[in-house]
Amino acid sequence: MSKRKDATGVGRRGFLKGAAIAGAATTLASPLTAQATPTPPKRVKVPQGVSEIQKAAETTAPASMSNLPKGAENLVSPTSGSDFMVEGFKNLGFEYLASMPGSSFRALQESFINYGKNTAPQWIECFHEEISVAMSHGYAKVEGKPMLNLVHATVGLQHASMAIYNAYADRVPIVVVTANIADATERRPGVEVDHTVQDGAVIVRDYTKWDDSPGGLQHFAESTVRAYQIATTPPMGPVLLVADSSLQENPIPEDEKLTHPKLPRFTDAQGDQNAVAEVAKMLVAAENPVILADRGQPGPNGVLNPLVQLAEVLQCSIVDIGGRMNFPTQHGLNQSDRRGAVLAQADLVVGLDMTDFWGVTHAYKDQLHRSSRPLLKPGTKTVSVTSANQFIRSNFQNFQRFTDVDLEISGDGAQTLPYLLEAVKKAMSDDKKNAFEARGKKLADARKASFKAAETEAASGWDATPISTARLCMELWNVIKDEDYSLVAATQPGGYWSHKLWKMDKSYHYLGDSGAYGVGYGAGGAIGSALGNKKHGRFSVSIMGDGELMVGPGALWTAAKYQIPILTVMHNNRFYFQEVMHLQAMANRHMRDPHTAKIGTEIADPNIDFAKMAESFGMKGFTVTDPAKLGDTLKTAAAIVKKGEPVLVDVVSQGR
């Protein structure tokens, strides 16, 4: 581990002097767009070779050091290891860096701001690491690439841990950097000792794809690129780098030739071609095939577009499980509303990037004696295409029940679909086309019927007070339907009604959930997604639970400070609502007082004034209790968002 050298002065005169700012940071190549054909290797333009700092040092006079009074050379230095680290991060094209400040990365923070000019990445100040990491999570779901995070040594990483677990379970790439001082003799007494560890990464190692604690700057440069590549290779996930504080703060040794490695062009794993051809034949031969899609790679390169193409060739049922925006909601082949019915009739089920294949294909009763039954009829063939099993850990069991599918193809869904499409076309015969068209017509009719049924369901309680969740969602839809909108986060009822009744057909129209269902993702995640949407000019909207927001309300301040446009619509039911239902179930099961479920679950008395809270953070806030006034209030709020500002509308709502 690199030593601090200011105590002895050894090597001080050998430090590089007069470092210049590196050239403008390069950015990642345009997002991959090819969907009809297999995605080409990821191409990233990254400067490489000798560090710009070192190049500059060879040609620039160290004027700032030459004029120092005697003894000052042991007090100041024009550059530091953290500059070199920043250079590496800038080369990878990070747009933003979200962080709550922490002294363990003080050199890195200063380098990002002054050496890196606080651009690409721009520093985004947050109130809690659960917010900052959730922001990165939300951003990656829009852009398909990571935002950078800095978290304070020990305390910050522990704050961040649940947010990192969410990203892990949601298979979303984030790059987290924390700090440490490995050498105990280098630690300041007191707080710095409290904030150092033997192995910092162990805190989150069970739910990160990879971590490293580099012992030198060259090592750090290589691990930075490695971390990026690992995070963005499906199954995507969080990675962690430990930037030792001594390594950050010490000047760059003159005798160390530092280089930044290039990020290789790399491809994601595709399903074995023979197996894909076999599945294509099965799909063509099946009478009632069903394709399930869940949690593939996030962002614009997911399964959405290739799945539409495949579905339209096969004219078969598609069920979107909802981990991503996988299939247009109003497409005739979207049978998500009829999941139970189509699975019961299926003779072939193909799952793409499934989180829980077993759970989707079984009915489960959460009663005193828990029980389950398969939804598939005997003999139904099952196929799973997933890269998840290429990376699996033991302790955190979010991999769910084992599913004894007939064929598992190891590969990314989005990468495999183009090959599957070509194989299906090859396996098709003309006589099949008529049968497929008839099948597709029946499915489209069923989809129309389920849409009408959802409208009827939504009408129930339309004028109720508190405001029904259906009305909340449809009044909101009326305001955003002509916008290039993005539903960046939603409570369960929000996701339920939007998928039933909204027209959603772009990858960013719905960004899924937290991944691990940890309350606390919503506020930061929504803001992060809205930040990703900002440069595209999209209208971001969230349907936010009251309990959810209260885990990280400081995210609102971040939205106001950086003028991140987003309409936050509170689904304020004044409860931890899942919990009140769980508690009710337990009281009933034990045949005890059924009136007590609200104890410890109610968020009332006093009621939280979310509009005032929003105002205190620097954004406009509204409260709505009358359903008749909801539409106009949302229109007023939407006009504020279109001016580029965040706004909150507190809707006092039904529970579900």
Next chain:
Amino acid sequence: MRVGFVAAAAAVVICASAVLAPHAGAQQSTGQQAAPQGDAKAGQQVFQADGCWECHGTVAQGGAITGPRLAATALPFDAVLQQLRTPQNAMPPYEAAILSDGDAANIYAWLKTLPAAPAASSIPLLSN
């Protein structure tokens, strides 16, 4: 625990059509009997106090994912009582120890006083 209702909720959706359906083997009333006289006002209070509203909504309009509409139900009382005592899905059981037959009758009486749901076609935002 913050989570875990998703699976249960999904089960409810799957079984929604059977939520209040009478079934064979009923332990209590087996024939379709006339509904007992109930106090609708008291029934509304019990509906709110005993947690029925949590899944079915404060005016029994039904909830997203959780429970179906009950307002103005066409189901007979004994089917409702059957579902309360031995629910066929993720609904919590309401045994007589915590909800008497009289309270159930009061709830039923209130449900019968509620208006039918408006037609979607009468609501501009739902007239797609």
